[in-house]
Amino acid sequence: MATIKATHWLGTLLLLFWVGGAAPAQTIRQTYELAEAHFVRADYPRAVEAYRRVLFFDEQEAYGPLCYRKIADCLYFTEQFDEAALFYDRAYYVTPDDSTQAHLLFQKASCYLLTQNYRYAQIELFNLPDSLPEAQEKRRQFYLGILYFSLEEYETSEGYFQALAPDSAAREAVRALFVRNEAITRFNPRKARRLSIFLPGMGQFYAGDVKNGLNSLLLTSGLFYWGVRLLATGSTFPDAFITIMPWFQRYYVGGYKKAEIIATEQKQKRRHQLYNQLLDVVERE
Structure with missing residues (x-):
């Protein structure tokens, strides 16, 4: 009986030694190979x-x-960009190679x-070395162009x-696109609102949405005509006002909003369309 117990404890000790010693190193390596696969x-x-x-078992x-x-x-490939940035940061501090x-x-x-944290992106780009290989220098210029376009600093972006x-043809195309962008910058949504307050439908016409502009104009005009007809057929002004006003307010206010x-x-x-055209021009190499 004593021999059996001694054998049992010896086996237990050997098992613990195997689990606590050689196995983790092998397990880590195998797990890493599995991750790579x-x-x-x-x-x-x-x-x-x-x-x-x-990482958890790698003491x-x-x-x-x-x-x-x-x-x-x-x-990054699964579009979890916030967490990806954290791990790129950790990788940066344990990587000795400059490139x-x-x-x-x-x-x-x-x-x-990609997450529209433009100031953080700017900091990372400014942390790059002054001297980079040609391919990385072009990448820096590309990212800075995107950054300043997103920050609406269009002159710097250009x-x-x-x-x-x-x-030279591509440079002329870039210039033409930024000229068009100036017109887009002048396009004012609040002007569309003011135009539709003045005359229903005009704001939609200004925005290039003819269908909604006609709908707004016809609806409010129809309600106005209905009110006039009520007055013409004997309704009192308060009665016509109470009947028409809720509908008119709904479509008039809703129209300019x-x-x-x-x-x-x-x-x-x-x-967005102009931005994509711009990327097409500079990626034409």
Whole structure:
């Protein structure tokens, strides 16, 4: 009986030694290889889960430089840009290579641009080295062009896009697009509201929405005509007012509010179209 107990405790000690000693190193390596396999297959959620397990059990912190960037890339590819930026930041501080550090700063800036955190993106771009390889320098100019366009600093933005234009024809196209952008900037949604207050439908016409403009004009004109007919057929003014006014107010007030909304949407749509055309020009290389 004593021999059985001794054998049992010896087996337990050996098992504990195996679990606490050699196994974790092997498990970490295998888990990392599993994460890499998921990454190659573009199974990013599972890859992130495996990379996180590696980091959790990696007491020596040997896998940090390998995992942080991969986790960030997985999060980026799945459009989790806020968290991706955090992991790109961690990867930056454990990466000794200057070129890779620059790439990580670009990725962080991209995350901030995509989440419209423009000032954070600006900080990351300003943290880049003054001297970069040609491809990274073009990438910096491209990001700065996007940044300043998003901040509505169009003159500065044009300078960066002009520098990216591959030839004189492209530079002329960039100039023409920024001239069009000036017209979009002058387009005023509040003017659409004021026009529709003055004459229902005019604000929609100003915004280029003829259909809604005609609807607003015809509805309010029809209500006005109905009120006149009520008065002409013997209704008293208070009775006609009580009958018509709620409907008239609904369509009149709703009309000029809608005119401003339509104009705002049109302005955003036109600027988005111009922005895409601008990117097409500078990416023509």
